[in-house]
Amino acid sequence: MSNSIYDIITTRMYLKVFRILVIVFLIPYTLLAQQKSDIPSGLKRFVASVSASKIGEAVAEIDFKRLSKDLYYGRVRWNLSASVQQNAVEVTVIPAFQPNFHWAPHLTPTDNHIIPQHVFRAPALIVADNSYTFSLIPDLDLIKKNSLPWMMDLNARDNRLMLGLGKSKITDHVLYEREIGMTIPSGEMVIGFYLLVSDKAAAIHNPFHRTINFMWTQWGEPLYKVGEPLHQKSMEPYVKHTYEWAFKNWRDAVWQEFDLNGKRVGAPVFIVNTTQSPNYPGQVNEREFRSIWNQAWFNSLRSAQGLYRYALRTHNDTLKQYALMTKELALAFPQTNGLFKSVIAVEMEQVEIDGKKVNRSKSWDTRYFGNSNRNPYTWDARLSPYHIADMSFTAYWMLVWYNELEQDHRLLSYAKNYADALIQLQDAEGFFPAWMNLETLQPMEHLQQSPETSVSVTFLSAMYKATGDVRYLQAAERAMKAVITKIIPQGQWEDFETYWSCSRVGSDKWVGKKVARNNMFKQNTFCIYWTAEALLELYKLTRKKEYLRWGQRTLDELLMAQAIWQPPFIAIRSLGGFGVMNADAEWNDSRQSLFAGLIIEYGKVQKNKQYIQRGLAALRASFTMMYTPLNPSTMKQWQARWPFFGEKDYGFMMENYGHDGVTNDAGLGIGEFTIYDWGNGAAAEAYNRLVDKYGRRFVEEN
Structure with missing residues (x-):
């Protein structure tokens, strides 16, 4: 027998033995993993496994409930006889396919980075390939009941999604890394999540639509229907505060007027801070160079149009002249x-x-x-x-x-x-x-x-x-x-x-x-x-x-950045407010006033009631950061941070909340400046424009 024939026979014998070993040893472990994950048959095309870490020595129980054809609820439970010191608890979901599309609300560039609950505005992890897509959505009702911080992670390289518990720290503006020192109390600990799956071409083309629809229906719409995010229905008093603040109480600091090319021009200044308040006991210390901007963010021409509309509606010629001077400046x-x-x-x-x-x-x-x-x-x-x-x-x-x-x-x-x-x-x-x-x-x-x-x-x-x-x-x-x-x-x-x-x-x-x-x-x-x-x-x-x-x-995809709930760890009203990006931390950013009209218009074109609700929620959220008795929860935060504020400061409004990535209920997360053209003036413009377009009844009573 030649050496080559001998080698072939020997190789075939080893392969046969290897296959037997696979059947004897590996298949039972595979079955055991499937039993441990308890994946329902309808999920198996989408999810290969779900596993959970121990808490101390307690092993998790994992079960699923099918809520509808394409929606499942997963529950992970531990029973602890005593409290446990542990840095993290993780539930890992492995897709049954290799996604070519991934989406998460925040970037986690290394294994030490996480997505903390601070950026859970509309939290979901979404994956898709050319045949399948699914979204992992945390149970926000459980987060409201749990005192421990939740977190998520999306590891595309390892094809792994994670939901769990763990503290975080900020190491860049603004990314979050794991932090040590979590104590898990005794008793039952539960992590819950929804899995929204589909193999339909429309859902693969647009993996966001069913996700935003589910989250708004589940959490956003019930809050919207009871009047969130404002404490009162009418936005007209907020607009009045804005213009009294800018053109009366803070006029010396805000309004800029001068001659240019033989014409009298003017506009509100780019930015003012708390040291320019009439109530501030110290010296004015300007934050940035005095300027007026007409750009994609801060646009005095846009804000002036809101003022012009309001002036016509209220027959206020003085405010109209302010608006016209801003138009002249833009043309100059x-x-x-x-x-x-x-x-x-x-x-x-x-x-x-x-x-x-x-x-x-x-x-x-x-x-x-x-x-x-x-x-x-x-x-x-x-x-x-x-x-x-x-x-x-x-x-x-x-x-x-x-x-x-x-x-x-x-x-x-x-x-x-x-x-x-x-x-x-x-x-x-x-x-x-x-x-x-x-x-x-x-x-x-x-x-x-x-x-x-x-x-x-x-x-x-x-x-x-x-x-x-x-x-x-x-x-x-x-x-x-x-x-x-x-x-x-x-x-x-x-x-x-x-x-x-x-x-x-x-x-x-x-x-x-x-x-x-x-x-x-x-x-x-x-x-x-x-x-x-x-x-x-x-x-x-x-x-x-x-x-x-x-x-x-x-x-x-834009609406994945809109808050659809009221987190217990956010001290101001949040429904409808927008975040900025997947590497920043703001809530209720002023861009929502710009977005509101577009969302409503899509609702009109598509005959989609949810879009209309979301657009109006965004408009209302545009006023939630204003210092005024109309916003009692927000006002409390302003007073904690700036106790010298008083009635002449009504209308002062920071552009967002929690900008640096941390908040508490004692003023942390409240800023120190107002950009009229990216804050109260921008919000007032959006309101006045939408009132002109749709009528006050639609804007305030829908």
């Missing part, structure tokens, strides 16, 4: 080849008073034009480059003013000059760049192909509607195709705020790349909103169902 920004800057500011100085140095602004005689300093290149507004999103957003609001308030043809002309320049900047794939060099007017390196393009789609759609010039519609549709193809399917929701505002984690290594462990980009809600808005605008113009289909998917 010089254009260079159609492009224009977004900021007008003054010089700053430090002065010493009673031995203490404080920041003060010089007069408007030192004014200069600049751009937003939230960018990758410089913190100096003078040197900051042109930002396309800022210009498109401002030009869009010029068209809103022109179409809805007064047909001042200067607004249309200004916007057209910019639109004609903008369409020349579109690249071969359809994208618009993010930043343009001040000197060369050439695109700069960052975000050359990003969802910031969607802002320009909305603007160009409005230009086509105003002028009938088909060039604008053609450019808008080319841009939208690029965003649909490259951005939406993989969730590449990167914009200026994602990396170059307060949450700069990842700006050195994540831009344009997924966080490998999560198979997700660092994502911001701003550009998700812009894209959902652009898709709806194009659908209304063209009636192409593709735009509505992708628009609803994008909107549903």
